[in-house]
Amino acid sequence: MGNTNNHTTSRNCFTCQTRGQTEWCVLSDDELEMVNQGKSCREYLPGETIFHEGDPCGGVHCIEHGLVGIRKMNAGGDEILLRLSHPGDTMGYRSFLGGDAHNNSAEAMEPSVICSIDEATVRKLLSMNPSLGLRFLRHAAEDLNAAEEMALQSATLPVRARFAHLLLVLKDRYGQDGKNGEMTLELPLSRQDMAAMIGIRPESMSRTIRSFEESNVAHFSGRRVHVPNLSGLLDELEIPDGL
Amino acid sequence: MGNTNNHTTSRNCFTCQTRGQTEWCVLSDDELEMVNQGKSCREYLPGETIFHEGDPCGGVHCIEHGLVGIRKMNAGGDEILLRLSHPGDTMGYRSFLGGDAHNNSAEAMEPSVICSIDEATVRKLLSMNPSLGLRFLRHAAEDLNAAEEMALQSATLPVRARFAHLLLVLKDRYGQDGKNGEMTLELPLSRQDMAAMIGIRPESMSRTIRSFEESNVAHFSGRRVHVPNLSGLLDELEIPDGL
DNA sequence: CGCCAGGTTGATTTCGCTCAAGCAATGTGG
DNA sequence: CCACATTGCTTGAGCGAAATCAACCTGGCG
Numbered sequence: 001m002g003n004t005n006n007h008t009t010s011r012n013c014f015t016c017q018t019r020g021q022t023e024w025c026v027l028s029d030d031e032l033e034m035v036n037q038g039k040s041c042r043e044y045l046p047g048e049t050i051f052h053e054g055d056p057c058g059g060v061h062c063i064e065h066g067l068v069g070i071r072k073m074n075a076g077g078d079e080i081l082l083r084l085s086h087p088g089d090t091m092g093y094r095s096f097l098g099g100d101a102h103n104n105s106a107e108a109m110e111p112s113v114i115c116s117i118d119e120a121t122v123r124k125l126l127s128m129n130p131s132l133g134l135r136f137l138r139h140a141a142e143d144l145n146a147a148e149e150m151a152l153q154s155a156t157l158p159v160r161a162r163f164a165h166l167l168l169v170l171k172d173r174y175g176q177d178g179k180n181g182e183m184t185l186e187l188p189l190s191r192q193d194m195a196a197m198i199g200i201r202p203e204s205m206s207r208t209i210r211s212f213e214e215s216n217v218a219h220f221s222g223r224r225v226h227v228p229n230l231s232g233l234l235d236e237l238e239i240p241d242g243l
Numbered sequence: 244m245g246n247t248n249n250h251t252t253s254r255n256c257f258t259c260q261t262r263g264q265t266e267w268c269v270l271s272d273d274e275l276e277m278v279n280q281g282k283s284c285r286e287y288l289p290g291e292t293i294f295h296e297g298d299p300c301g302g303v304h305c306i307e308h309g310l311v312g313i314r315k316m317n318a319g320g321d322e323i324l325l326r327l328s329h330p331g332d333t334m335g336y337r338s339f340l341g342g343d344a345h346n347n348s349a350e351a352m353e354p355s356v357i358c359s360i361d362e363a364t365v366r367k368l369l370s371m372n373p374s375l376g377l378r379f380l381r382h383a384a385e386d387l388n389a390a391e392e393m394a395l396q397s398a399t400l401p402v403r404a405r406f407a408h409l410l411l412v413l414k415d416r417y418g419q420d421g422k423n424g425e426m427t428l429e430l431p432l433s434r435q436d437m438a439a440m441i442g443i444r445p446e447s448m449s450r451t452i453r454s455f456e457e458s459n460v461a462h463f464s465g466r467r468v469h470v471p472n473l474s475g476l477l478d479e480l481e482i483p484d485g486l
Numbered sequence: 487c488g489c490c491a492g493g494t495t496g497a498t499t500t501c502g503c504t505c506a507a508g509c510a511a512t513g514t515g516g
Numbered sequence: 517c518c519a520c521a522t523t524g525c526t527t528g529a530g531c532g533a534a535a536t537c538a539a540c541c542t543g544g545c546g
Contacts, residue, residue: 072391075481078399082391094384097377103388130373133380134340140383141337145346147390148315148325154397155442156321159534191493199398204534206494238318402502434525447502449526 011041011064011115018088022062023135031129038121044108050091053105057095059118063087066112067188071196072104081196083146084109084188086173093136096122109188154199157237162198163208164236167218167225183233185225254284254307254358261331265305266378274368281364287351293334296348300338302361306330309355310431314439315347324439326389327352327431329416336379339365352431397442400480405441406451407479410461410468426476428468 013036019025024035041064044050050061053072065087073079082104085091095102096119108114126133153162167185176184189197195205212218217233219226227233256279262268267278284307287293293304296315308330316322325347328334338345339362351357369376396405410428419427432440438448455461460476462469470476 072395074395074399076399078395080395080398082394094387097380098384104391126377127373130370130376133373133376134369137340137376137380137383140380140387141341144337144383144387144390147387147394148347151325151390151394151397151442152315152317152321152323154394155323156317156319199394201535202493203495203536207534210494444503445525446504446527450502453526 009041009043009113011039011113012036013039013115016064018062018064021088023090023093023132023139024062026131026135027125027129031125034121034125035117039115039117041113041115044112044114046108046110048108050106050108050114051102053102055102055105057092057100057102059116060093060096060122061091061106062115062117063089063091064113064115066108066114067110068112068114069107069109069189069193070104071107079196080199081189081193083143090136090139093122094140097136109193159198159200159204159208160211161237162200163194163205163212164217164233166194166198167227167233168237181228181230183227183230185227187223187225189223252284252286252356254282254356255279256282256358259307261305261307264331266333266336266375266382267305269374269378270368270372274372277364277368278360282358282360284356284358287355287357289351289353291351293349293351293357294345296345298345298348300335300343300345302359303336303339303365304334304349305358305360306332306334307356307358309351309357310353311355311357312350312352312432312436313347314350322439323442324436326386333379333382336365337383340379352436402441402443402447402451403454404480405443406437406448406455407460407476409437409441410470410476411480424471424473426470426473428470430466430468432466 013019013024013032014029016022024032027035039062044066050068051057063085068085068089068091070082070085070091071079072082085106091106092102153165157165170187170189171183171185174186174188178184187194191205191209192202195202200208209220213220215232216228217236219228256262256267256275257272259265267275270278282305287309293311294300306328311328311332311334313325313328313334314322315325328349334349335345396408400408413430413432414426414428417429417431421427430437434448434452435445438445443451452463456463458475459471460479462471
């Protein structure tokens with residue numbers, strides 16, 4: 001693989017698997033070549049940090065392969081997992097554009113390859129091709145929607161419902177539908193990370209899982225989840241007061 | 244004032260008080276004239292709705308004067324107040340860009356004047372002047388920061404701390420500093436709306452206020468708040484476990 | 487082998503919600 | 517001008533969901 005000590009690796013934007021799905025797909029070949037030249041790529045092992053909250057932000061990071069968790073912690077050391085980022089996603093564009101330090105941190109959840117594009121290159125591209133900015137804008141808008149939806153949920157829904165919702169979101173990417181509303185899911189996350197995603201403690205996660213088992217909503221074995229009937233999971237979303 | 248039945252009013256972008264602070268300040272005079280022609284303005288009384296969650300989004304709305312609350316509710320009818328929007332702020336640009344229906348609703352909290360700019364005009368301006376898109380992008384980035392900060396807080400901080408934080412945020416715009424760390428604040432919000440901002444019930448808001456009174460952190464009389472010593476309020480932010 | 491992180495479980499506490507009542511200010515109709 | 521509703525806010529009593537504290541179990545790994 002030709003890795004050096006710090007796991008540097010070389011990649012080609014033109015043959016990148018994610019090429020069609022990223023913000024960068026609005027670039028011309030010439031422009032993409034600038035990215036290709038200006039970037040540097042690295043492999044990360046699970047648990048390795050790509051950037052930390054508070055780090056100066058010297059460019060943006062694009063996921064070529066793997067899975068990344070975006071975390072944020074408060075003064076007391078409590079941490080939540082804001083979202084997952086997948087291949088093709090660009091990270092850090094927000095602090096980059098505002099000229100701020102990173103306001104959250106990114107950690108590899110699986111072995112990942114991340115390409116970093118330096119500040120000068122991105123600035124040049126943004127001014128050359130206005131569509132790029134609009135793509136970032138759309139991305140920000142989607143994240144904002146998700147964040148606001150999340151705020152609403154954690155303020156109004158009980159833990160069971162929030163967890164059911166999380167499973168349904170993970171289903172879209174990691175689930176396998178079966179017959180008669182059955183569904184199987186291979187979780188990309190540890191239980192503590194799932195807890196951090198819905199803002200609860202690991203102990204509460206355990207208890208919620210057990211409670212799902214007992215009411216036959218879902219069955220857990222390691223990171224494998226089996227849902228006997230999707231409608232059972234959907235019912236969990238709408239508990240609050242029968243009205 | 245020449246109002247018609249539906250409170251239509253006329254305004255001039257060139258003499259608008261907020262001209263220097265809005266996203267639109269990157270426009271040339273010619274471009275601003277397009278906004279000026281394409282907009283329509285209306286007065287709203289407190290409690291009136293500017294747009295509803297789910298409404299089709301036919302353009303963007305700019306606040307000329309007043310105060311607007313951005314609300315979002317879930318299926319169960321529970322509502323939170325996501326943020327306040329002030330003169331110069333543009334609302335609805337997000338759903339507009341995504342081509343979606345509005346994903347939250349906007350309600351006047353004070354008598355307000357709102358100018359609406361139609362879809363065609365905004366699209367034309369965006370393609371004419373790429374800086375406009377970047378301004379919106381920055382705006383979205385700020386909102387996203389705030390939303391993520393909020394998510395972290397409501398997951399990790401107790402109600403007292405969240406309320407203290409809210410008061411400190413409101414202080415920036417509505418507060419008057421006094422001697423020796425004293426501070427006076429004229430709240431722009433009812434108690435139920437403050438409750439909705441930090442995701443709690445009105446009863447809990449009442450109790451939290453009383454608890455602040457009892458521990459001499461702040462004194463409330465109607466919408467007037469007196470904080471004898473700012474450091475007391477700041478201490479509230481860092482409660483969770485003495486470590 | 488011992489260590490350790492991740493996970494589970496139990497006992498207990500606590501914070502905020504629910505339900506219910508009461509109060510003050512404001513408005514409305516006879 | 518008074519009787520009555522309405523709305524925003526406060527207060528109390530009781531409950532319940534999730535946090536905390538603590539123990540223990542498991543599998544992986546040096």
